[in-house]
Amino acid sequence: RARVKLRRLHLMHIDASYVRRGAVDPAGLFHRADVTDEARALQAEVPAQIADMRGVIAGDCPDTPFGPHCKSPHPCDLWPMCSAHLPEHPVLELYRARKEAVFALIDRGVLALTDAPADALNGKQLIQQRTVASGRAHVEPGPLRAWLEGLAYPLHCLDFETVAAAVPLYDGTGPYQQVPFQFSLHVVESEGAAPRHLAYLAETAEDPRPGLIEALRGIGPTGTILAFNTVFERGVLRELAAGFPGHAAFLDGLDDRFSDLLTPFRNFWYHHPQQRGSCSLKHVLPALTGRGYAGMAIADGNQAMREFQRAVFGDVDAAEKRRVLEGLREYCEQDTQALLEVLGVLSALAPR
Incomplete structure (x- = not known):
């Protein structure tokens, strides 16, 4: 209808196997698929679909019930x-409830978590329901203390920030590869000692990984x-070891020293109603300490990734770049400071 004659139709998408070597090669980065036949097969349906869309636009707002479609494929x-x-x-x-099961409860008129029938809940969900009903946290001191006693000093609290660009930013990397550009590390030498802070943040468009690896040697043996x-974090270290085999012995040696602060929350040795069904640090920190990420210039990892790319690879003035880099430092340090604060609360709840 637009009087544009199309001979063939092709779909261009990123080739996940591409690895950047020097300047980006568009022919290597993209894979082209001929979809002419598929498009022609669908062409006859388009007029009816357009008519349906216009009908929806012209009509009243539909009274659509809650359902999985509210959250998937997009919120x-x-x-x-x-x-x-x-x-x-x-x-x-x-x-961790299946969306279909939750919306089935809503269809039955069950809106409040405390009204969910016990036979529809698993053990962790029953604990969650009790904490919401009572307004008090659930604590299991025994397994919590056993886990805490497995931590060895000096304690190293570590957090990475990464960038994952569709068009690789650095040589030797591929599309959407997680490339670390920043870390924060709080080190506590002994129980009760004041933490010291180490950090790294790339400030130029050069590959950040060599400098980051050297800075990581601040982690003691x-x-x-x-x-x-x-x-x-372990995945980041494994990719660094693969990309820089000369440092692999050091990086691989860190792997078996990790302990996961998610463990007490995922096992429900501690659960607070204000976690709202989530065990993420962004929910755990305010539930335990009353302090969170609200009001920070950079408040989550996705924003950190976007702001890093904008400040380092974008067209921003020096003052704006300094502002963004300072926000990145504050955000990443907050993450490892949060680990210390959460650990302190758990230790007080399960004393020796």
Whole structure:
């Protein structure tokens, strides 16, 4: 209808196997797939689909019930409006509950987490329900103390920030590869000692990994390395070892020293109603300490990634770059400071 004659239709997408060597090679970065036949097969359906869309736009707002479609494949922009009538702790907060099961409860008129029938909940969800009903945290001092006693000093609290660009930023990296550009490390030499802080942040467009690896040698040869959800930190170290085999012995040697601060929360040795069904650090920290990330210039890892790319690779003036880099330092340090604070609360709840 636009009077544009199309001979062939191709879909371009990123080739995940591409590795940057020097300047980006567009022919290597993208994979081109001919979808002409598939598009032609669908062409006859387009007029009817357009008519349906226009009908929806012209009609009244549909009275659509809650359902998995509210969250998948993407969160709906109207969710805040549609969910305004829900109680403070809705069944949607149930820990690791299948969306279909939760929305089935809502369809039955069960909105509050405390009203969910016990036979529909597993053991952890029953603990969660009791904490919400009582307003008090659930604590299991025995396993909590056993886990705490497994930590060895000096204690190293570690957090990485990474950048994962579709178009690789550095030689030797591929699309969406997690490349660390920053870390924060709090070291506590002995129980009760004041922590000292070490950090690294790349400030130029050069590959940050060599400098970051050297700075990581601030981690001593003994003691526990504590992180929250160690899968991420350990994965970063493994990729560094693969990319820089000359440092592999050092980096691989850190792996078996990790302990995961997520463990007490995932096992529900501690659970607070204000975690709202989440065991992430962003929920655990305010639940335990009343302090969180609200009001910080950079408040989450995705924002840190975007701001790093903007400040280092974008067209920003020197003052703005300094502001962003300072925000990144503050955010990453907050993450490892949070590990210490959470650990302190858990230690007080399960004394020797």
